[in-house]
Amino acid sequence: MLTKQSGMAAMPAAPQTAQPAAGRDLLFLRESELRLAQDLLFFGYRDFTAGPDKLLAELNMGRAHHRVLHFVGRRPGITVGDLLTILGITKQSLGRVLQPMIEDGYVTQAAGRQDKRQRLLSLTEKGAALERQLYECQRDWVMRAYREAGPQAVEGFRRVMRGLMGEQARGELERLERAAQP
Amino acid sequence: MLTKQSGMAAMPAAPQTAQPAAGRDLLFLRESELRLAQDLLFFGYRDFTAGPDKLLAELNMGRAHHRVLHFVGRRPGITVGDLLTILGITKQSLGRVLQPMIEDGYVTQAAGRQDKRQRLLSLTEKGAALERQLYECQRDWVMRAYREAGPQAVEGFRRVMRGLMGEQARGELERLERAAQP
DNA sequence: TCTGTTTGGTCAGCATTGTTGACGCATCCT
């Protein structure tokens, strides 16, 4: 049933080996490996964010709030512009989640010292406490995966994830890591 | 700043060394490693989906449509119920993207043979062609990351991603892999 | 066969989070 291979007609760059069977097997393995990557990223990312999502829902917040808490916590004193660049969203989208977080006392603003137009963002104690709670939730989840997989696998995971990032994101990540280890 | 170690109390299996400084350093590494995991997953997943998102936008479709194309392609003849379980959304949410896709000729329905209530979903040629285009986009991206990282890292990546999945998702993944290799 | 359950579709309304476009204000820089 449903064995029509119509999609295969568009198969790209199939190596024209003398042994068609071997070529097909190779391609099949390749394809199934990459299909697996799609599945893993979908399920893995979904379940990675599930814990925080549940906690946040009780506070009438969403994943966007978590991202703000995370990246402001990661780079205290970050400017609004830099946060926008990291998140890759518009200032209107950010404003909608950031303003309530400031009003509710999770985030504070401070005018920049050299450039007074800038609003330097930091977490309040309340914000830091919530962020830590969310962090611990994901930490436990990731630790479980890390322990199950072993240190070598963790290193491989990091290498691949770095590769999945675009050029711009690699720059952001570098800056984050520098900021986190002063 | 933010050096309060409240969360550290719950840190699992922290080696109790006689030198607290060494312990703290170890813990600090642990935390920065896990912070890194959060960053990697955010940036990596975002950029992993960026290519398809751009293609889909031109067809007035979104990521939800891609998921349907992907999982129906992965398990041709899947029931609506099974698709709902895999996606983890409500039938109303699915219906909103699925019905237009049927009307536009990307997906076909067929009544189940044993159980005529079931609507077995498959991709049309048009749907398979689009799915393949999206697949190739992500394939190229993932291949780049895989090549840069090396085969050993890829194995580690897979192990960790599997660990990041919940029990239910692992079951779904198994079923998908079985269906893909008959 | 009658009845209750299951599978799937649909309507209505709502929340979150993203988008454009258009302004306005304070501040910086030339």
Added chain:
DNA sequence: AGGATGCGTCAACAATGCTGACCAAACAGA
């Protein structure tokens, strides 16, 4: 002094989740 920059905000819209309610067709067991 005047243009560029950083930030905030109003309005409208789109995609994708959610709940609740209700209906029809088909199955399954008494």
